Amino acid sequence: MSKRLFVKGNEAAAMGAIEAGCRYYFGYPITPQSDIPEYLSRELPKLNGEFIQAESEVAAINMLLGASACGVRAMTSSSSPGISLKQEGISYMAGAELPGVIINISRSGPGLGGIDASQSDYFQSVKGGGHGGYRIAVLAPNSVQEMYDLTMHAFDLADQYRTPVMVLGDSVIGQMKEALVPNPRPNRELPAKGWAVRGKSGGEQRIVKSLFLGDGELEAHNWRLHAKYKQMMDVECLSEEFETADAKLLVTAYGSVARIAHTAVAMAREEGLKVGLFRPITLCPFPEKALKAAGERAGRILDIELNTGQMVEDVRLAVGSNVEVSFYGRPPGAGSLPSPEELLDQIRKHYA
């Protein structure tokens, strides 16, 4: 049996990054993700890596852009207000087709808001976030183990599709401690980085840029980026289902609140209610085919989020008008995390 560690979600993400071969990290302190830079400031120098505490979130994402342009695996992390500042760089990276991993241990908003667990950055994360019309892959772990595994997966997706990839957690996922099995890095075959700058070295000039002024160039570039998104939609969707086979009510939830929903669904089953849980793991690409199938089997969906209703729009788009979709949300703030009993009440209310 492989070893088990007892670590925080944030530490697990940092460990996953190192196992994935990331040796370059650029970040800025912000609660509740600071365990990540703290861990990497300690560990990366031992591995001949580079850790920089940048002067700003903006500088950090641009350092990531520069390192990534050289073809190395690199990462930054932050939390909601910091991620807003990084959107400029994320847009440029998407435009220049640069891989890179961004961990967002989101907090509550808008504005300075608070530091409580929140899912209020769903729209910002999955609909592009910055200017210019693009999508990045977004992964939503719901455990310490997934913080580790999905961070490694994020690097593979980034390199496969030449895109920034976000791992979206919150203070529950980032700050809690759980058992972690530090699995070895997945053995995915990835394309060579022939585009990376390295100094001409006797070869052709390489240019990493997002400016396209030639007639028709930018339109073609946009369609190329869109084709990558469609390809991810075809083959990279991840989701988890619990008790959905005979469910008459399907609960949809992701990340931290999916854990509470899972408990509530198990309690409902004990009462004899045929309830299932559908948990998207990739928020972008959104697992709409799997959700449509599960939703149509059940005929009714209750979407639960820690906000006033964001993913529910994608749920409705996925299942269409034949499935009734209700929403229960607890916007973030101290004391706003729902209990399993509270969600069980909602399940009872929406069941048949």
Add this chain to the structure above:
Amino acid sequence: MQQVFARPESLKDVQTHFCPGCQHGTVHRLVAEALDQFGVQQKTIGVASVGCSVFLYGYFDIDVVEAPHGRAPAVATGVKRARPDSFVFTYQGDGDLAAIGTAEIIHAANRGEDITVIFVNNTTYGMTGGQMAPTTLVGQKTSTSPYGRNKAKDGAPIRMAEVLAQLGGVAYSARVAVDSPKHVLEAKKVIKRAFQFQAEGKGFSFVEVLSSCPTNWGMNPLAANKRIGDEMIPYFPLGVFKNEEQ
């Protein structure tokens, strides 16, 4: 017959898009000559900024990363840390470096990143049509200071070479001009000196180049060139402000 003048290897054989009388071409050439002299063309990664200099990759025959507006020193930091054996320079204008990118230049310099920054100061935003820059001289009329820069409201022009000279990580900081053959020859020496620091791994080097923007100054190239000596150099003195020989 002996050849005494040729296009540097590090420059492509193409025409530039620069306006008549613009001195970016001169500065490009000086930088390319320095790259050739150190024999680093094949391991150079240039970082282009936003402004008239964005098309760096079109003129230099080197690998190039394009940075968002003002972020070139942060991008160059990531490049140099990832590839410490490469030769890295940024090429930035005054709006890019001294306004929107102030945090990035100050902190890359203060960390002593082993890169070279070429800073072209023409006292205006050229690409966007001649707006007021942080380097616009007091009284200078631009499209956003139609009554002339007002020191009381807009502040005084920033002397970046002197500002950066105060920082511990800076090995070399100098200001040159390209308004006369004598000054161009001096600029050539200073740019090579700056690159020498990087070639020897001695830390951050910075060269501010005073140049003209005839189009946005509303002057013919000769008058614009003369303005450098008449108005800019008195406020932005030429010289070396930091020189940390080891």
